[in-house]
Amino acid sequence: xxxxxxxxxxxxxxxxxxxxxxxxxxxxxxxxxxxxxxxxxxxxxxxxxxxxxxxxxxxxxxxxxxxxxxxxxxxxxxxxxxxxxxxxxxxxxxxxxxxxxxxxxxxxxxxxxxxxxxxxxxxxxxxxxxxxxxxxxxxxxxxxxxxxxxxxxxxxxxxxxxxxxxxxxxxxxxxxxxxxxxxxxxxxxxxxxxxxxxxxxxxxxxxxxxxx
Numbered sequence: 487x488x489x490x491x492x493x494x495x496x497x498x499x500x501x502x503x504x505x506x507x508x509x510x511x512x513x514x515x516x517x518x519x520x521x522x523x524x525x526x527x528x529x530x531x532x533x534x535x536x537x538x539x540x541x542x543x544x545x546x547x548x549x550x551x552x553x554x555x556x557x558x559x560x561x562x563x564x565x566x567x568x569x570x571x572x573x574x575x576x577x578x579x580x581x582x583x584x585x586x587x588x589x590x591x592x593x594x595x596x597x598x599x600x601x602x603x604x605x606x607x608x609x610x611x612x613x614x615x616x617x618x619x620x621x622x623x624x625x626x627x628x629x630x631x632x633x634x635x636x637x638x639x640x641x642x643x644x645x646x647x648x649x650x651x652x653x654x655x656x657x658x659x660x661x662x663x664x665x666x667x668x669x670x671x672x673x674x675x676x677x678x679x680x681x682x683x684x685x686x687x688x689x690x691x692x693x694x695x696x697x698x
Contacts, residue, residue, distance in 0.1 A: 627642030
């Protein structure tokens with residue numbers, strides 16, 4: 487009887503050791519899988535940064551944003567889309583010529599990629615004076631008070647040292663749902679980008695006085 491008990495105890499011991507080793511191996515495999523997944527993710531992220539999200543010209547930056555938004559679409563729809571000016575990240579009610587240029591260029595890029603763009607700034611009539619004919623306006627009383635239920639393209643920009651980081655997204659104006667998004671970095675390499683944004687300080691002047 488004692489021999490049987492001894493054999494059974496040895497068997498339990500071996501089984502315990504085997505289970506512990508198997509559990510340890512499973513933990514190692516799990517951690518290894520996590521490391522491999524993170525490594526693969528970083529490889530993709532680095533490739534995306536090198537070939538998609540970092541650009542050396544404003545034209546390429548805008549094209550990158552539009553391409554990403556087209557590919558990232560979560561909902562295939564013919565619903566109208568309107569584009570707004572890109573605004574400063576720290577001040578959502580402040581833009582610049584840079585932000586307006588990006589917004590205007592996005593209209594062209596997205597339209598060429600099949601988005602159903604509409605122009606909401608059209609006046610109720612064409613205005614004419616001796617200098618030209620005009621249809622677009624930013625004066626609320628000259629344009630339609632409402633537009634059909636649409637998706638809205640919004641964007642922000644953040645000025646960094648030698649670069650501008652831009653983020654854009656398509657938002658459902660009813661639910662706030664983000665339909666598509668994009669991010670790109672414009673590397674301009676300028677130590678001072680005030681000329682690009684039109685906010686350079688005035689030149690220092692020296693007062694000239696008559697010598698006494």
